[in-house]
Amino acid sequence: MKENRAFQYRIYPTKEQIDLIERTFGCCRFVYNQILSLQNETYANGGKYISWTKANTYCNQVLKADYPFLKEVDKFALTNSIICLDRAFRLFFDKKCEYPSYKSKKRSRKSYSTNFSHNNIVVMDHGIKLPKLKVVKAKVHRIAPSDWTLKGATVSQNAAGEYYCSVLYEFEKEAVNRPLDVNRSIGLDYKSDGLYATSTGVVCGSPKFFREAQKTLAREQRKLSKKKKGSQNYLEQKQRVAKVYRHIANQRKDFLHKEALALAEEWDIVCVETLDMKEMSNKTFGNGKATLDNGYGEFLQMLEYKLKERGKVLVKVDRYYPSSQLCSCCSTLNHSVKTENLSEWTCPACGATHNRDFNAAENIRREGVRIYLGFQPNSA
Ligand SMILES: [Zn+2]
Incomplete structure (x- = not known):
């Protein structure tokens, strides 16, 4: 049986890294809002809901050409932002949530998620390597067992201004087979x-x-x-x-x-x-x-x-x-x-x-x- 587990680490980015993290938050929000507008316009013109894969292609081919600053940040973060909007729409279609709303700089949560690919994320003794950011200083209080598979990471900033990185793993769980006493x-x-x-x-x-x-x-x-x-x-x-x-x-x-x-x-x-x-x-x-x-x-x-x-x-x-x-x-x-x-x-x-x-x-x-x-x- 496969299980997921996340370890959250406090990270201490440098000024340059903070700048890039902030820009990534901003780009994710921007892409989210752009795709939401696109969905709204398409719907108003009688069109069908756009799947996240098509929306992602639109982001890569159209948005990145029109707004070159999007090319400077982690590409997985942008795709995950599009997937996140898709999830919000699915909850709306299932009548579990309100219609998705635009993200504002003030109100929305400051975070972005990235995916593991070719060792782009590595947890080390005193730091975490992340896409685009390189190694960010971190307080690493625990290291996952070596047989766990790294799946991705989420970088966030809380209301107190502190930065965190949550690293997601997948592992095989053995069932405990002993009768309870x-x-x-x-x-x-x-x-x-x-x-x-x-x-x-x-x-x-x-x-x-x-x-x-x-x-x-x-x-x-x-x-x-x-x-x-x-x-x-x-x-x-x-x-x-x-x-x-x-x-x-x-x-x-x-x-x-x-x-x-x-x-x-x-x-x-x-x-x-x-x-x-x-x-x-x-x-x-x-x-x-x-x-x-x-x-x-x-x-x-x-x-x-x-x-x-x-x-x-x-x-x-x-x-x-x-x-x-x-x-x-x-x-x-x-x-x-x-x-x-x-x-x-x-x-x-x-x-x-x-x-x-x-x-x-x-x-x-x-x-x-x-x-x-x-x-x-x-x-x-
Ligand atoms: Zn008694």
């Missing part, structure tokens, strides 16, 4: 003030850097709110906020990856509650400011993916399952856990004492294992 199962109970509590009695809290970074973010946002909108100071501060935000987001992502990886390595069956992410994000993303949630939704996606990679499973338990109110020893339902918001409680039926979170996690584990076994053809 229910004794190697764990339950996770979501914690809004951290990440989760486990059925084995461990709390994964929110790391110190995250709490401190949130204070920094709040401070920088306060500063921004005091500046005059549109002024030079305002724009500079806005960049600073974006940079802090980006930094925290990266740190958080790293943290979530590590936690998810550790669980996926150790356990066969990980049971979690489904959560209403929309409801949760409404709470954290009020007033339109860039604030950070703890990333539990993202974490579950990573976890599911990492488990799947290893031939293991993530089992989702319905969020209305009363995991916190059931006694994990005798299954008696105790409403007062919820109504009185108890963090420690004693089961009136069997006398077992419980920590609410660990007990909930254990119930989630049991329910998850029950669901998992229900889907296994040979289970008793």
Whole structure:
């Protein structure tokens, strides 16, 4: 089975390289808009939709002759921009998206994609070789295994002005063929003030850097709110906020990856509650400011993916399952856990004492294992 994976690297282009990258962004946008105009005119004159291959030929034969500056940038980037427009049209035809709109310098994402051909892209220890740009200095934190095939790269610039290069690979995935062991199962109970509590009695809290970074973010946002909108100071501060935000987001992502990886390595069956992410994000993303949630939704996606990679499973338990109110020893339902918001409680039926979170996690584990076994053809 073939799988794709991308590694993203921070790159540090020189002035000349930045100039060429910026021009490539611009040319991609230009070609996108030109082909969109062509499609619009053709349609208005009763003509048929133009395929991306024909549009690409038009770009090579007509646009490049009329606008010679297009010849100076990476040719794959222009073709990919045309393919990108084609994709937007297909989504529109399938009624999944609005009619494609023109890209503006201000609003559109600053990025372009290029393809691998004759070693035009090479990831090295301290740099990445890219078409037209030659070697761009990069922070290379990981190198793909030698049997992976390089497919392409995407160069982008974020709101904080930093440049990144995402390198795409294809590789052959071996299926893990070992029966899953229910004794190697764990339950996770979501914690809004951290990440989760486990059925084995461990709390994964929110790391110190995250709490401190949130204070920094709040401070920088306060500063921004005091500046005059549109002024030079305002724009500079806005960049600073974006940079802090980006930094925290990266740190958080790293943290979530590590936690998810550790669980996926150790356990066969990980049971979690489904959560209403929309409801949760409404709470954290009020007033339109860039604030950070703890990333539990993202974490579950990573976890599911990492488990799947290893031939293991993530089992989702319905969020209305009363995991916190059931006694994990005798299954008696105790409403007062919820109504009185108890963090420690004693089961009136069997006398077992419980920590609410660990007990909930254990119930989630049991329910998850029950669901998992229900889907296994040979289970008793
Ligand atoms: Zn009990």
